Amino acid sequence: MAFELELISPIEVAKDFALAVQDYTLLSAQSLANFFRRPLYMGDMLYQADLIGVGSLPIVILTGLSVGALLALNAASTLQRFGGITLIGQLVSIGMVTELGPLITGLMVAGRNSSGMASELGSMIVTEQIDAMRALGTDPTKKLITPRVGATAFMLFFLTIIADLLGLIGGYAVAHLIFSLNSRQYWTSVWQILVFRDVFTGLIKPVLFGFIIATIGCYYGISTRGGTQGVGRSTTQAVVAASVLILVTDFFVTKLIFAIFGYR
Amino acid sequence: MPAPTLPSENPAVAAVNPSGYALEFDNVSIAFDEKVVLDGISFQLQHGETKALFGVAGSGKSTLLKLAIGLIRPDSGRIFALGEEVTRMSEQELFELRRRVGIVFQESALFDSLKVSENVGYRLLEEGISAEEIERRVREVLRFVELERTYDLRPSELSGGMRRRVAIARAIVTKPEVLLYDSPTGGLDPVTSNTIVELIMKQRDVYKTSALMVTHRLQDAFTMATHQFDKATNQMVVLPKGKQCDVPMSFLILRDAKVIFDGDAHQLATSRDDYIREYVS
Numbered sequence: 001m002a003f004e005l006e007l008i009s010p011i012e013v014a015k016d017f018a019l020a021v022q023d024y025t026l027l028s029a030q031s032l033a034n035f036f037r038r039p040l041y042m043g044d045m046l047y048q049a050d051l052i053g054v055g056s057l058p059i060v061i062l063t064g065l066s067v068g069a070l071l072a073l074n075a076a077s078t079l080q081r082f083g084g085i086t087l088i089g090q091l092v093s094i095g096m097v098t099e100l101g102p103l104i105t106g107l108m109v110a111g112r113n114s115s116g117m118a119s120e121l122g123s124m125i126v127t128e129q130i131d132a133m134r135a136l137g138t139d140p141t142k143k144l145i146t147p148r149v150g151a152t153a154f155m156l157f158f159l160t161i162i163a164d165l166l167g168l169i170g171g172y173a174v175a176h177l178i179f180s181l182n183s184r185q186y187w188t189s190v191w192q193i194l195v196f197r198d199v200f201t202g203l204i205k206p207v208l209f210g211f212i213i214a215t216i217g218c219y220y221g222i223s224t225r226g227g228t229q230g231v232g233r234s235t236t237q238a239v240v241a242a243s244v245l246i247l248v249t250d251f252f253v254t255k256l257i258f259a260i261f262g263y264r
Numbered sequence: 265m266p267a268p269t270l271p272s273e274n275p276a277v278a279a280v281n282p283s284g285y286a287l288e289f290d291n292v293s294i295a296f297d298e299k300v301v302l303d304g305i306s307f308q309l310q311h312g313e314t315k316a317l318f319g320v321a322g323s324g325k326s327t328l329l330k331l332a333i334g335l336i337r338p339d340s341g342r343i344f345a346l347g348e349e350v351t352r353m354s355e356q357e358l359f360e361l362r363r364r365v366g367i368v369f370q371e372s373a374l375f376d377s378l379k380v381s382e383n384v385g386y387r388l389l390e391e392g393i394s395a396e397e398i399e400r401r402v403r404e405v406l407r408f409v410e411l412e413r414t415y416d417l418r419p420s421e422l423s424g425g426m427r428r429r430v431a432i433a434r435a436i437v438t439k440p441e442v443l444l445y446d447s448p449t450g451g452l453d454p455v456t457s458n459t460i461v462e463l464i465m466k467q468r469d470v471y472k473t474s475a476l477m478v479t480h481r482l483q484d485a486f487t488m489a490t491h492q493f494d495k496a497t498n499q500m501v502v503l504p505k506g507k508q509c510d511v512p513m514s515f516l517i518l519r520d521a522k523v524i525f526d527g528d529a530h531q532l533a534t535s536r537d538d539y540i541r542e543y544v545s
Contacts (some may be wrong), residue, residue: 039390075380131335132373136434137363161468 023223027145028215034139034146040208044147051156052113053146059108060159061166067104068167071095072174072194085179087209089189092171097194097202106209109156114217117148118238121221130222138165140253145218160206194208197261205253216242284325284347286311286442286474287332292341294327299497301327303521305341312511314468314475316485318537318543319518325478326370328518329444332476333365334358346441356436363387366435367444372427374419374434380406381415384433391438400436409433411461425456432463436473443467449484462500468511469493482544488530516542 033170043234048221075091133140166192220238224230287309294302301324311316319325330336334350343350348361348420374383385402391400392423406412409429417428428448435443445464449457461484467473469492479485484503492509503509515532517525517540525532525540535541 094438127376128371128373129375131330132367132369132375134335134359135333135362135365135367135369136390137359138386138390139359 020223024215024219027219027222028211030141030217031145031149031215035150036141036205037142039142041143041147044143045150048151049149049155050107052152053159056109056112056155056159057162058113060105060163063104063108064101064163064166065170067100067163068092068096068170068172069174070170071100071167072171073178076174076179078163080179085175085181086174086185086189087180088171088181089186090193092175093190093193094170094198096164096167096171098198099250099254101167102160102202102209103246104206104211105160105163105206106246106250107158107243109152109159109210109247110213110216111239113152114213114220114238114242115235117214117217118220118224118234119231121218122224122234125222125224126227126231140222145214145222148218149211149214151191152214153207156210157203159204164202197257200261201257203256204257205250208249208253211251212245213242216245267393268336285309285344286346287476288344289328289331290342290344292331292338292343294324294331294336296340296479298403300521302331302338302518304522305523307523307526309474309476310512311474312472313514314477314488314518315489315513317476317478317516318480318482318485319479319519320363321503323518324521325480325518326446329367329476329478332444333362333367337453337544363391363438364440365442365444366438366440368428368431368435368446368448370446370450372419372431374427374430376419378418379415380411380417380422380430383419384437387433387438404434405437406430408436408466416467423456425459428452428456429458429463432460432467436467436471439471441474443473443475444471445475445479447478447480449479449481457481457484458487462493463490464488465500466493469509472511482514485513485515 012049072088075095076085076088079085079087079091121130124133124144130140130144133143171190172183172186175186176183217238220234220241224234226233285308289305289307292302292305293300300459305328307315317328327336331338332345332350334343334353336356338351341351345361346364350358350361353361374380375386377544378386380513381399381402384405386399388398388401403412403415406415409432411426411429411433412425414422414430419430422430432445432448448461448464450458464475464477465488468475477485477488487500489509490503492503494501512528514528515525516523519539524537525535527535532540532544535544
């Protein structure tokens with residue numbers, strides 16, 4: 001059997017990319033506009049919030065604790081050399097609240113939920129369930145996408161707070177149990193170092209990441225073509241795209257906040 | 265077996281404007297990746313008429329059904345459904361129109377996360393009808409397709425034929441003015457196919473709903489042309505020789521993206537076109 005290698009023109013690739021960006025932008029805008037149009041499908045939103053929020057809780061707890069502990073462990077070895085082990089709380093606090101808490105939670109939820117959304121909607125596409133929904137007079141973006149976007153953005157906000165808190169506890173466990181740091185000293189430094197800008201940064205990011213996770217997952221899901229193989233492809237692409245977009249967005253949001261509030 | 269009770273008569277049919285067509289395609293063309301699937305298709309479906317649509321696999325039969333309710337848009341031409349120009353309507357306007365049209369998809373397309381009752385009552389729930397009324401109507405329509413016992417089951421627990429009947433129940437629960445069937449007997453054994461054909465005939469003869477039925481089984485369409493549903497015995501009976509069915513029945517054949525035949529059973533049987541004669545034989 002002979003296989004023909006088909007060369008794809010770079011112009012075609014660029015066109016396809018531009019088209020995908022356009023479709024994604026339209027889908028994202030529509031998912032937001034649907035919040036202001038009836039019906040709102042609150043039941044579906046609550047169901048998704050449970051699925052995304054409560055369902056992701058175990059991995060968020062585990063990663064939050066681990067990242068906080070690892071951050072403390074790595075920072076301590078350097079700080080100890082300069083006699084600054086008491087600063088460990090500050091480092092864990094800033095690191096977790098502004099960066100690692102939102103980022104790790106976002107990436108974990110992206111891995112779990114972007115793929116889930118892409119595979120669920122992709123399966124619905126290949127079995128004509130989305131067409132059936134449209135034929136039954138229901139707008140799939142309202143019924144399927146907007147509840148997922150709302151629920152992910154809302155729940156990621158709270159999941160990040162939980163991850164931050166557990167990261168601080170993980171850091172405390174290392175600081176106290178391994179480096180014998182006083183509890184009061186640790187928690188005081190954790191609290192005192194944080195300013196409004198840090199908390200604002202740490203809480204605005206999960207909302208944006210939640211939006212990215214849901215819209216990317218749904219976009220790849222409803223763009224699925226090519227049967228079950230296509231569903232698998234969409235699932236992988238959704239996780240990769242959501243993770244990359246979260247990292248890129250994180251950089252620009254951090255830069256923007258520095259530009260607005262100034263450097264520390 | 266006792267005859268199942270029939271749902272109340274359909275008031276929507278009586279309200280239909282007698283002028284114009286239930287469905288009209290005017291010079292419709294569509295291509296996918298430069299492959300022309302439908303090329304200048306024109307035909308009409310009268311109110312109350314049932315039209316069987318034939319063609320080999322990949323001839324654009326399912327595409328034509330999706331075009332009829334705006335699930336996909338043609339490259340050119342105009343499509344009218346229930347007097348409204350589908351090709352000019354926005355997606356929001358189409359949602360309203362689609363509530364008056366029922367469609368049965370090739371693989372049933374039941375929502376696998378919902379129970380049979382929720383699938384059938386889906387549209388009623390969307391319309392904000394009370395839970396009691398939804399249950400009454402869902403049970404009534406499931407009784408019509410003789411599947412009331414599946415009320416609490418999930419689609420994955422049903423056989424292929426049962427899923428097809430649930431899909432028919434979902435399509436007719438709102439008493440639509442037009443029904444579109446996409447290969448309703450495809451992939452089913454002869455006995456189950458017969459049950460589905462009888463069900464479609466029951467819907468046609470009891471409610472006089474206009475229908476466009478895609479099929480590649482000529483015998484199904486001929487059965488529909490030569491039989492009539494008898495309400496008294498709740499089964500289909502053969503029409504006496506020379507007598508035509510009360511409801512008009514016609515045939516449409518697609519070949520190479522074009523309509524090569526549009527006429528009744530007699531015209532089909534007496535056609536001199538070699539391809540059609542071979543198809544019929």
